[in-house]
Amino acid sequence: MPDDQRPYDIVLFGATGFTGALTAQYLAHNTDPGCRWALAGRNPAKLKAVAERIGRPDLPLLHADATDPASLAEIARQARVVATTVGPYVSHGEPLVAACAAAGTHYADITGEPEFVDLMFARHHEQARRTGAKLVHACGFDSIPHDLGAYFTVKHLPEGVPIEVDGFVRANGKPSGGTLHSALMAVSRSRQTAEAARARREVESRPTGRQARGSAGTLRYVGGWALPLPTLDPQIVGRSARALERYGPDFTYRHHIAVRRLPAALALAAGVGALVALAQIPPARSRMLGRISSGDGPTPEQRAAGWFTITFLGRGGGERVVTEVAGGDPGYDETAKMLAESALCLAFDDLPPVSGQVTTATAMGDALIDRLRRAGITFRVRSDSRK
Numbered sequence: 001m002p003d004d005q006r007p008y009d010i011v012l013f014g015a016t017g018f019t020g021a022l023t024a025q026y027l028a029h030n031t032d033p034g035c036r037w038a039l040a041g042r043n044p045a046k047l048k049a050v051a052e053r054i055g056r057p058d059l060p061l062l063h064a065d066a067t068d069p070a071s072l073a074e075i076a077r078q079a080r081v082v083a084t085t086v087g088p089y090v091s092h093g094e095p096l097v098a099a100c101a102a103a104g105t106h107y108a109d110i111t112g113e114p115e116f117v118d119l120m121f122a123r124h125h126e127q128a129r130r131t132g133a134k135l136v137h138a139c140g141f142d143s144i145p146h147d148l149g150a151y152f153t154v155k156h157l158p159e160g161v162p163i164e165v166d167g168f169v170r171a172n173g174k175p176s177g178g179t180l181h182s183a184l185m186a187v188s189r190s191r192q193t194a195e196a197a198r199a200r201r202e203v204e205s206r207p208t209g210r211q212a213r214g215s216a217g218t219l220r221y222v223g224g225w226a227l228p229l230p231t232l233d234p235q236i237v238g239r240s241a242r243a244l245e246r247y248g249p250d251f252t253y254r255h256h257i258a259v260r261r262l263p264a265a266l267a268l269a270a271g272v273g274a275l276v277a278l279a280q281i282p283p284a285r286s287r288m289l290g291r292i293s294s295g296d297g298p299t300p301e302q303r304a305a306g307w308f309t310i311t312f313l314g315r316g317g318g319e320r321v322v323t324e325v326a327g328g329d330p331g332y333d334e335t336a337k338m339l340a341e342s343a344l345c346l347a348f349d350d351l352p353p354v355s356g357q358v359t360t361a362t363a364m365g366d367a368l369i370d371r372l373r374r375a376g377i378t379f380r381v382r383s384d385s386r387k
Helices: 016-029 044-053 070-079 094-103 114-129 144-156 177-187 189-202 233-241 263-280 281-292 302-303 333-348 366-372
Strands: 009-014 037-041 061-063 078-084 106-109 135-137 163-172 211-216 225-228 248-259 307-316 321-328 378-381
Touching: 009 016, 009 333, 016 037, 016 044, 016 333, 037 044, 044 061, 061 070, 070 078, 070 094, 078 094, 094 106, 094 114, 094 135, 106 177, 106 333, 114 135, 114 189, 114 263, 135 333, 144 163, 144 233, 144 307, 144 321, 144 366, 144 378, 211 233, 233 248, 248 263, 302 333, 333 366, 366 378
Parallel strands: 009 037, 009 078, 037 061, 078 106, 106 135, 163 248, 211 248
Antiparallel strands: 163 307, 225 248, 307 321, 321 378
């Protein structure tokens, strides 16, 4: 259906979940009156309760079930953009990606699962490229601050030169049950993740005459301890760099978590290692998942105390720049904001003519940075930059 004949600009799928409800609340308070949007999910009573709680009992409520591809095809057919918070995505996400790719509908999610992202590229990128759909994964704390932060940093360095960027993440926030479920599933599927990466490499073209790499960093001391952070984020940054010539002929991004004291760094590394090890043992993984419901999450007071700051050190062409991206509660309030603003950006802004599976920097770039700045997320060049 042509865009001008679709009844909705945005459909939010998963609005009854923890992050989905926060995203619905954000949209309710930050959309123009002319924005046509709807909530979608499998439980009409819960959808109605969300609509009433956010002060929008008039919102259209659409039936959609992750196990019913026909219902997902219907919401994709009716919307210009579908945003989804229904995870773990490797278990529940593909039918909606397929529906959006087929319908030429832009898609946004908040996954941090490398396996899912790689599989969706291998299976649906080409069809989305033909239909004009932008499939934009990781539109939350994974990976908008890192992807757009690296993009913002590169734009403050000379063009046409090799560039190196290091990102250092500091954050405080309480995880939800849904985040724990997704994280444990992801780390328990190392073999499947490697297979998905191989499937992507078999079909993905690379730029000629230039190269770009994104990786977890190495243990180092930079006024505090920086540990390698092997998340999806450096992969996303590397893909943006391969897609955009502005990153130069030879680009490197390294991703770290910053910890002030060595004992804390060692404790963090040990804790993550133990979690990964336990996740490989099905009974232990089931017990951990059973301790928290996927719908549980931090209280408003806990979220109000959350924050994140990502510092980027960029070097290129004999110049050095230090930039910073910062905001509030990373996992929920700011993730809901990022997903909602991504959906609004895809629906209404003048964007680069790209399609297929694309990153936030490639698909939205400056337009999304402008939106996030107006929404209270900081992008700035720090005073300790120097030429």
